Amino acid sequence: MRGLRVGLVERGDFASGTSSRSSKLIHGGLRYLEQGEVGLVLEAAAERRALTRIAPHLAKRARLVLPVHGRTGAGLVKFRAGLWTFEKMAKVPDDDRHEIWKRDELLERVPGLGTDKLVGAVIYTEYITDDARLTLETIKSAKRHGARIASYAPAVSIAESRCVTTGGGGKSATPRLEVHVRDELSGRIVAVEAAVVVNAAGPWVDSVRRMSGEGNARMQLTKGIHLVIARDRLPVEGIVVMRAVDHRMVFVVGHGDIVWIGTTDTFYPAPEERPTITREDVDYLLHAVNRTWPGVQISDRDVRGAWAGVRPLVKQEGKSPSEISRRDEILIEPSGLVSIGGGKLTTYRQMAERVVDQVVQRLAAKTAPCRTAEVPLVEDGEPIPMGRASLDTSEVRKAIDEECAMTVADVLERRVRANLFASDNGLDHVESVASALAARAGWKNGRRESEVAAYRSRVAEDLAWRAGA
Template identity: 45%
Template sequence: MSTPFSVSSRSALFTQLSDSLFDVLIIGGGITGAGILLDATARGMRAALVEMQDFAAGTSNRSSKLVHGGLRYLKQLEVGLVAEVGRERAIVYENGPHITTPIWMLLPILADGTYGWWTTSFGIFLYDRLAGVRRHERRKMLRRKEALAKEPLLRPDVLGAGYYVEYRTDDARLTLEILKAAVERGGIAVNYARAERLLYEHGRVVGATVCDGLTGRRHEVRARKVVNAAGPWVDELREWDGSKSGKTLHHTKGVHIVVDGSRFPLQNAVYFDVPDGRMVFAMPRAGKTYVGTTDTDYDGDLARPRMTVEDVDYLVRCVNFMFPSVHLTSGDVESGWAGVRPLIHEAGKSPSEISRRDEVFVSPSGLISIAGGKLTGYRKMADKVVSLVARELAKAGVGPFPDCSTAHIPYSGGDVGGSARFPGFVARMADEGARLGLDWDAALQVAQTYGSNTDKVFAVLADAGGQAESYGLPRDLYARLVYGLEAEMVVKPSDFFVRRTGMMYFDMDGVRRYRDGVLACMADWLGWDAAVYAEMEAELAQSLEDATVPLGAGDRPRPANSSPHAG
């Protein structure tokens, strides 16, 4: 099942990159770059994307994993932003119901909290109307007994709670499915392809030198327009271009921690006040509960932000503030992740106060850079950039190209007839998986994860599912791995464990149990020699270390109201 998004296609893709003239070259394979690639290919542009790490390896895999309307932005009077992203989340849900799930969320009301009863009621009412929330998902207001019945772990002195719908997602798979949809339309996307310098002719940017991170070979990629969608590295590319002036990025770090559901048995998603004035999410998922996020200034390694003792202690205190009966300790934390937010700097504002709006910069050389923004608003950001590219190309006599149409394009795996038909589709596919010998629950999880691509995952079982036992892997995990190699450009073991399955965050025991089998299977598929095997084994060990809670968390108590995360 070799596809244009197969790891075995990389050599041919680099040849295409070297031999073609593209209408647009996109540098950066996070959610923003993915959205731009899909929009450009949907309009008929010849488009390519290069990513120096794995797809979504940066910010787009380290969010709160919510496609949400940004209720807290009402507090900052960002009414337009709330309205825009609220409408966009409905589009994301319809285009990819397999990676977006509506969930009811509690907003507890405290006597000294951010919002009182009437403020909360009006705020969520306004939020629902601005976001265009469907009638059956509009907010409800719960009195104290009702709120505690919904979530018994809440602190007993809550006055009540708002109850409203948000949308949970898998941020890495959302990015991946958008990229796959673009590739299915003729786009080119390659991971571990680092842009090393920009190419110029007569003072205009005309492409980039790209290095294949696996072979070390360099390729000159030519394009009429170059888009810098490098997330936290946007300013680095602007420096290459000599155009870093005016507004610049402000990096902040956000950390999430994961606790087993048996230790923190949260029944509902909760968005709650903490003593320093911030608000934090606690979310049940896959038998775990994850909590985040922090918001602190960051000037460290952009490729490898880490949780610190202070980060973990802070979030543990946040849990114990709202859920005092849990008595959480840092020792209960199984895993976590840290991400860097590339925000537009605003002088005098704390990290939590900086707007999440996006900004587009066009340099004298013609380099187009986009920074800031939110996961939920990726499609509007892409529309803004690609429409600009289309206008610029028209000036050069290339085109014309139509307007944005991505509101109506399902993601890869999203062709299931819309969100209303998705539950029935999943049930049918789970039955099919059971007929192939999978445990019904495992088949259900595959169907929920891969949507209309589930039949391709099941085809692996039909063709070679018996090989799973030779690697000591469950049949469903083996099928997902082979599909990842053939259709999702899995290059390294962390690509699979972190961004294709999420196991690194939500099933660390499974990673440790099956890592040898996954390494052995990948070695056979990709023809690794002993040196490459050792390199990949070390790479996976590094990913495990990054997701592990730092030693010493909880050993340095601070005054109850002391926090490095105030905002």
């Protein structure tokens, strides 16, 4: 959109990393105020406003209920003061301003909450998104504006190109980089030369930095899991905040006919697309729910889906997982590689804007101003409602024909989200989706059958912690 020629290569499917595995909240930034991160508060609040302009269909307004406990009402007064400050700083529109519910009103509106020392709740606005769809629509938008895009195309090595270009008005020579990209369909390696290479590989940022010779690790990964249950087991409207056993905030998000519960925050040693969900992770969340709603008692049997992801955080020695800042950082390596680590889905657009500012500066190029906070993303009608049981054949066709879905998991996990939210985890549709893909891509030699089996085992793996009960 600024007039640069851009290519994007993605190792697997679009959003196959962390960006399909978040809590799916567009945070206004209030929680960063507690940690004194004023810059993050302002950025998150501004980005939330931007997202409601550029993709209103992917930012669904939701009421967040934060129960407050104590012997007196002092806690409520403290929260009220904090919210007042936040709303002023973050320019929160009148419609989104907070409310206070006294204990009786809270118990009427959120039935079943434990009453021990409960004094009331503060209510404020957050937004729910579909993270994988937001990623996909951003990529479709980039394509519409001229970017060349390839999925299943991992960068496998980076080298300095022998070709040299002159930047900065002829004063300095900028080394061009050559990225070797493997086409997973043919196995062929393709060399792509670029004046600037941006490494936005999330949890894999350090792996890509190593390709250009940077040995020091800058990322710290933490894992977070979520559990999905039917909404009739826990009829939560909007979002309710719980305190886990270690006093961390954990969310219950009601959406469609499901509720998701999350998340955890524990160190994780190495980047993985699908980190393992342990018995301990599940118990941590179930304990928080059952303590918050003592009459409900959610058990393993109620959990119909689960997902886990790793946060790509910028390392801060000596801090616990939840203390590590969610700030992002741009790293310019001696090789010229521009890496971006940390950050949040909420602030993705602003992060991209700052990265492109760096790129423009390195190129010493004259470009158009950034317009991504104003120009709407591609909008293909209504977002697919998460949590719906049935699947429409035309949706599957669109995923394959127009949205580059290449495997059964691409369709069921990230295009229509059936494995997370449908009561059958998408298993009722696995055969028909595999047949549609086989016909379209001309799969041979048992590929259709192996795709069906792979999808079935993915679903089983997400619930494998049950076996260790």
